[in-house]
Amino acid sequence: MSRYTITGETGEWEIVVGLEVHCELLTKTKLFCGCPNAFGDEPNTNVCPVCLGLPGSLPVLNRRAVEMAMAIGTALGCEIRPSSFHRKNYFYPDMPKDYQVTQYDEPLNVEGRLTLVDGTPIGIVRAHMEEDTGKTTHMGGDGRIHGADYSLVDYNRSGVPLVEIVSAPDLRSPEQARSYVSELRAILVATGASDGRMEEGSLRVDANVSVRRFGGEEFGTRCEIKNLNSLRSLVRAIEYESRRQVELLERGGSVDQETRHWNEVEGRTSSMRSKEEAYDYRYFPEPDLVPLAPPAEWIAEVVAKLGLMPAQRRERLASLLGESSEAIEEQVATVIDLGLDDLVVATIASGADSRLVMARAANEAAQQPDAARQLDPERFGELIGLEAAGTLSATQAKAVLGELLTNGGRPADIADRLGFKALASDELGAVIDAVIAANPGEWDRYVGGDDKVAQFLLGKVMRETKGRANGKLVAEALASRRG
């Protein structure tokens, strides 16, 4: 990837980005209580004394949440360590206790790495556990926080388990940031810990952005940008914010270290600081929880259950497909995205043609991914075999696959039922001879070297056979008759 720079009036600037990604875990219940961890229910129905922070209530840690956090750590190559919870103290109405229980100086996962699809390694500083807040709706004004008359709070989300994944400031362009989040999302989904839905807020990204003179060593002052709820917002916000900082610095100003809000409609970031607000989180060890020190056997269990990660899946497919092209890379991405790569691998392993398997999986099977994931590789292999042998034309094979995905059955039986009788080669030969006899002028031109006429002749054959002929075989037969 070429270097991304911003050209200012005084020279070239480089951007430095680190991302904090909050990932909601797909547990049944919340982090510290047995309320359902569910999205979209009636407000304040999934609450209890614990997640409402009622006086006297106490937290108890969800085992499954810890396992998911360890799975994420493992997938990111982190070291899993003894850890503890702290309280992060600040007042905000969506936080029932007015402190957040989070891991501070002893996070569960540390020092990992995420490799971007293009091979760039990005450091993972930590991936720690914490609880989510409730949800605030601003009323009056235009529905945004500024200018609102009042706000309403729903605590259904309060206490939902989160893992916060903090990258090193290793990203150097908006595109890299996009690529990082996209790969991270795929990894999180692969661990089974996340549904990866940014638009529903189950994955939330904050970006720490700073700029420096191109080639510089020191980091500039960074701003943290919040409210990035799509990959598009992420890219636009980083572009905007870095340019803002460059312009500020070039005018002789300085960047304030602060949190900024991305406004998607206006396409700009703005300071979130309110008048007179002082923040000082006064972290201290959470006395209501005891430390977490996962024993080696527990970690091993989690590691053993972990499936392949996207990068491993890509490698596995690439090695089966041999040389690659952009089109093939796209097919690979689609198949992995839809969770069809296990099917592809198993089908190829059964002896089916790898390119053909890939094509049918990425195009036709991808239309019905849920059914395709249930498909028996043996049946899929049978179908590919019929197509590869010329018994079924491409069109016929697609039709049979559609039927296979919808109603099941054996590919050969389906083909029979659809009337896709295999065309015996002598029958095909007779049809070809008849077509040549009926179109002597075109045949002469073809024999004379006009290859374009082949298409015409092939079309005639196909019409005569009502599409039952294999186009490749027809072309071969025509060529051999030309001599």
Added chain:
Amino acid sequence: MNEPLSKDAVAHIARLARLELGEAELSRFAGQLSAVLEHVEAIQRLDTAEVPPTSHPFELVNVLRDDERSACLPREAVLAAAPAAQDGRFRVPRILGEAP
């Protein structure tokens, strides 16, 4: 010897703690808190370089619950306790800044 707490420092702490204190209270607390801090200063002189901190009296670890549902509270009961509620939610005056 620790500096006694100034009124400004007390005002800053009050802001962090979301307490609204009048001038008289600020002065009174400044004096009282300074006296307590002066008393506890003795422990700052103890040599504890080799002593680890204790935050829990006992060394329990890995206290966990299974990921299983338990009963929620009825929403009417939850909202009945609220100083103000609307549309099934808690109502609060306008919020001046985003969460940090």
Added chain:
Amino acid sequence: MSETEAFAGGALAIAARVRSGELSARVVTEAALEEIAASEPLLHCFNTITAERALAAADAVDAKVLAGEDPGPLAGVPVALKDNLCTRGVPTTCSSRILEGWRPPYDATVVARLSAAGAVSVGKTNLDEFAMGSSTETSATGPTRNPWDPARVPGGSSGGSAAAVAAGLVPLALGSDTGGSIRQPAALCGVVGLKPTYGLVSRYGLVAFASSLDQIGPFALTLADAAATLQVIAGHDERDSTSLAHPVADLATELRRGVEGLRVGVVADFLSEASGSCAAAVRQAADALADAGALVKEVAIPELLHGLSAYYLIAPAEASSNLARYDGVRYGLRVDGDDVQEMNARTRSAGFGDEVKRRIMLGTYVLSAGYYDAYYAQAQRVRTVILRSFARAYEDCDVLLAPTTPSVAFPIGAKTADPLEMYLSDLFTIPTNLAGHPALSVPFALGEEGLPVGVQVLAPALGEGPMLRAGAALEAVAAPGARGPVRPQLGGPLAGVAR
């Protein structure tokens, strides 16, 4: 039946008679409610009296007895609950304006366990606001008075519970002890007060003051009653992550074991800090234990005197965070403001009293950027020092003996102007909380002005057994009249009932 007859012999005696059908729980409950109502104008032990619920609970006990079902070990025993224990549907105020009108939607684990054991809760007792104090004077509902002398404090913060038992209004009460809040008022009121090992009794439903120090325990007139209550409320609770899984010893058996061979250390460092009668009581107690066959010696544990300073950093720090949730959003008081920050600040300023504000401020300060290491972290290290010095002492002692308080009950108002002076009331009780150990105050002697003096028995973690053995030996030789019930100056139906 008069109250004295109904209450004769204390909690276990009442339970035995109710279980046998000889006495009805309703009669006992009615007697208690009558006494409470009569005493309230003078003593103000209660924030809330739950007469109807109590009578219904008593009737349920009587029905069980009639049906031949087991009504539980505390059947029909009236019990008073400190008003920082959550009771479903019953106001739980922590004696603070900020929780005005709040009715918890759930019962604290201890409340559920007491009720399952057949005890009848009669109401919620007064305390220092959020349990922050040593005199029950910081309560938003006004002070509780000491039944021995209504011009004096009952101690605190569980002053309402201690005074209610001392005045004979109830034979049992629960309190909470963060730095001495059970033992100190027990001593000043002449009753037994027991602070269990941290984690032995679930804190679920106890409104938190300082989570790593808080522990719930009983007040009673006799050690046997206190032990029986502890037996009921102790034991693992999966809703409290700090709850110990350890099985609870058979405390009644421990009580009868005697002190032959028990190794007792007298904490010399505390004696010089205590008033004449308080120090003298400990010496007498030591002699009595030696006479009963214990091996008594003096031990020096000077580090314990640093406990007070560590405590007044750790407890406010935790409190500043625990009390942040009282912000006017979800329950309790709200004072409106133009924006949410203003509403929060106005609510908290109007809802909290001075002592609570002081501790919130102190805790906020010691956790804040730049001060954490010098104050909070250092206090945590001192906590380790105290744990280690206790461990050393317990290498050759089974229990330790100390005064519970530096002096007898002081006059109302005597220490309210000087917080530090008030804090010193807990000098001898605090180290136990920092260590998470159990300790007990036994009413043992009469001191200055004829006021009760308690002696404290300390034990290592889960040392409730040896602690009760020593306590029982002291109870057996305590000065006649050193413990309640006491009824001086009470008007109405209580007049003339005083011993």
